[in-house]
Amino acid sequence: MTTYILRRLAQAIPQLFIISIILFTLMQGFGDPVATLGARTPPKAEDKERLRRMLGLDQPAYVQYLTWLVGNDWQKIDMDGDGIPETNGRRKGILRGDWSNSLVTRRPVLEMIGDRLPNTLILMGAAEIVIIIFSLALGLYSALRPYSLFDNLVTGLSFIGYSMPVFWLALMLMYIFAVNFRAWGLPYLPTVGMFDPEAGKTPAELIRHMILPVATLSIISIAGYSRFVRSSMLEVLSQDYVRTARAKGVRTVYVVLRHALPNAALPFITLIGLDIPFLLAGAIVTERIFAWPGMGRLFLDHTSRADFPVLMGILMLVSIAVVIFQIITDVVYSLVDPRIRLE
Amino acid sequence: MADPVSTTLPTDAVAQPVSSAPLSPLRLAVRRFRKHRMAMFGLGLLILLLLYISLGVLLSRGYCAPLKQEVSGEAWANCNDTGLKLQPPSAGHIFGTDVIGRDILARTIYGGQISVLIGISAAFVEVLLGAFIGALAAYYGGWVDNILMRFTEAMLTIPSLFLLIIGSHFFGNRLPAFNFLGRELAGGVVVIILIIGATSWMYLARIVRANVLSLRERDYVSAARALGASDSRIIFLHLLPNTIAPLIVSATLGVANAILSEAYVSFLGLGVQGATATWGNMLDGAYQYLETAPWLWFFPGTLILLTVLGINFVGDGLRDALDPYSTKHL
Numbered sequence: 001m002t003t004y005i006l007r008r009l010a011q012a013i014p015q016l017f018i019i020s021i022i023l024f025t026l027m028q029g030f031g032d033p034v035a036t037l038g039a040r041t042p043p044k045a046e047d048k049e050r051l052r053r054m055l056g057l058d059q060p061a062y063v064q065y066l067t068w069l070v071g072n073d074w075q076k077i078d079m080d081g082d083g084i085p086e087t088n089g090r091r092k093g094i095l096r097g098d099w100s101n102s103l104v105t106r107r108p109v110l111e112m113i114g115d116r117l118p119n120t121l122i123l124m125g126a127a128e129i130v131i132i133i134f135s136l137a138l139g140l141y142s143a144l145r146p147y148s149l150f151d152n153l154v155t156g157l158s159f160i161g162y163s164m165p166v167f168w169l170a171l172m173l174m175y176i177f178a179v180n181f182r183a184w185g186l187p188y189l190p191t192v193g194m195f196d197p198e199a200g201k202t203p204a205e206l207i208r209h210m211i212l213p214v215a216t217l218s219i220i221s222i223a224g225y226s227r228f229v230r231s232s233m234l235e236v237l238s239q240d241y242v243r244t245a246r247a248k249g250v251r252t253v254y255v256v257l258r259h260a261l262p263n264a265a266l267p268f269i270t271l272i273g274l275d276i277p278f279l280l281a282g283a284i285v286t287e288r289i290f291a292w293p294g295m296g297r298l299f300l301d302h303t304s305r306a307d308f309p310v311l312m313g314i315l316m317l318v319s320i321a322v323v324i325f326q327i328i329t330d331v332v333y334s335l336v337d338p339r340i341r342l343e
Numbered sequence: 344m345a346d347p348v349s350t351t352l353p354t355d356a357v358a359q360p361v362s363s364a365p366l367s368p369l370r371l372a373v374r375r376f377r378k379h380r381m382a383m384f385g386l387g388l389l390i391l392l393l394l395y396i397s398l399g400v401l402l403s404r405g406y407c408a409p410l411k412q413e414v415s416g417e418a419w420a421n422c423n424d425t426g427l428k429l430q431p432p433s434a435g436h437i438f439g440t441d442v443i444g445r446d447i448l449a450r451t452i453y454g455g456q457i458s459v460l461i462g463i464s465a466a467f468v469e470v471l472l473g474a475f476i477g478a479l480a481a482y483y484g485g486w487v488d489n490i491l492m493r494f495t496e497a498m499l500t501i502p503s504l505f506l507l508i509i510g511s512h513f514f515g516n517r518l519p520a521f522n523f524l525g526r527e528l529a530g531g532v533v534v535i536i537l538i539i540g541a542t543s544w545m546y547l548a549r550i551v552r553a554n555v556l557s558l559r560e561r562d563y564v565s566a567a568r569a570l571g572a573s574d575s576r577i578i579f580l581h582l583l584p585n586t587i588a589p590l591i592v593s594a595t596l597g598v599a600n601a602i603l604s605e606a607y608v609s610f611l612g613l614g615v616q617g618a619t620a621t622w623g624n625m626l627d628g629a630y631q632y633l634e635t636a637p638w639l640w641f642f643p644g645t646l647i648l649l650t651v652l653g654i655n656f657v658g659d660g661l662r663d664a665l666d667p668y669s670t671k672h673l
Binding site: 014015018019022023026027029030159160162163164165166167168171174175179191278281284285288289299300303306311314315318319322323 | 381493494496497498500501502504505509510512513514603610611629630633637641644645647648651652655656659
């Protein structure tokens, strides 16, 4: 097992390198980050030149990549533009834990991510819990009564569910539960942000603000996942050992929950395990609509300013999480399913 | 599952000899598809939508006040009468008007054409890339396979919407406008097609690779090779046609995904710019009018939903129909 994990980690390293090179290459086409700095008072040409030198943007792309990767603190760089390197480099590079600074705010990238990550995790974590509970419940119930009215209804609805564009669902929910409910004099839900300025930062406020974005995020996933649970449950229920248990007179509830469900849930564990790292990334569209100050918003705001250290930071964090969770999922799967041996 | 008919003895076998010719796999698939109720419903829905975006053109006409004349066709869809901005649905403008006073009904018709064009072309790019990369990796194996699959994994690791956003920033709106079937289209249309195609081929490449890996060991491939067939002939004539079922299913579902992707990217303001309407860019900024002008986002959003729903139904039906081991719906 240990050798398996070590080997997988060793394979992950080149994969992360490839990802970082792909991303860095794409970000070269973003245009000039300096051009959008100081939007109110455009800097003079020589100031721009100096800024570019200070930020290291005058270097060729591969040098910028290497600086981002391993830093430049062992070499002198030319800051005043006379062609003679005189200033000591201060960057350490991501391999030594320096995720470098935002070009726009000059703050360390990790700090900026740290500000937003909790907001995203609260939202996405709550959504994931709702998704797991409802997918299992709906899938299980449908599988026990296949082709019944309820099952057909859920099948139809889930097709509509996962065909829905996220923003359409979000706008519909907002229109019904915020706009119309207020118009009808019913208690209505807030649509934007995490807290009301007047009500203050209370947990109750947070939950009230979370209801609509969590519903938006979960409905579409539940639609797909409940079908998945249903089909794997149906497969398990038709197996001999389930019939044997029933023939021996074991109560149906016990057969379903104790004999069938653990086996049917195995593929679902994989699905959820591979989902978890993407929770870090947040939900760009949902966060945008509900003005939720999370990672997706951070990414979107800094894309328009070509702030590539921040973008690289977010995407590398997500990529590392994906790679690690792939390994964890495989290991957990082999622990709960003794038929699978990791070599 | 046992078919109840096949388990009973054919009592009147003599009276009714087997008369029909053996069914070809294609006819079997068509028969299975036609028995698939949801798929037929989806197909009907898609036909209605296609009629809407094609025949709807004939209804697109009206008096354009800024030009002081009757206009028809796309000119009506682009006629911005600022005096009539943000009008709710009425007899003159059945779906209302947008922020600069253009008729939303006409824009959903012309925007639908572009959205469907983007969907189909992007799915085509996706299938082309996926099939090519998957087949190359599986056929040559070794280091080719290694490099291509590492690249595929790397692309899969990056969340797809992030990749789309980075891609659309990378290409920007650099391509000039061009003419397609008599319509002037913004260059952004091609860019968005390429980006969506280039960020969605990975799953398909894996499916094709797995299929080709098992196919290339078959005797008929060895026979073809022994007869001196070239690698490209084997790949394109012998291997890929035999993975046609997953290719068709992926292409179908790919159209739905591409239409959704276009809508997301446009919703974030990074899609096709300019006068060319798409269902996606009609939604750009519409959420600011959530309360005051819901018709801005309701009609294009619902058309996207219906199109994607129809395609998903059809794709599901195709998956069942093209599975040679499927005994369902026979």
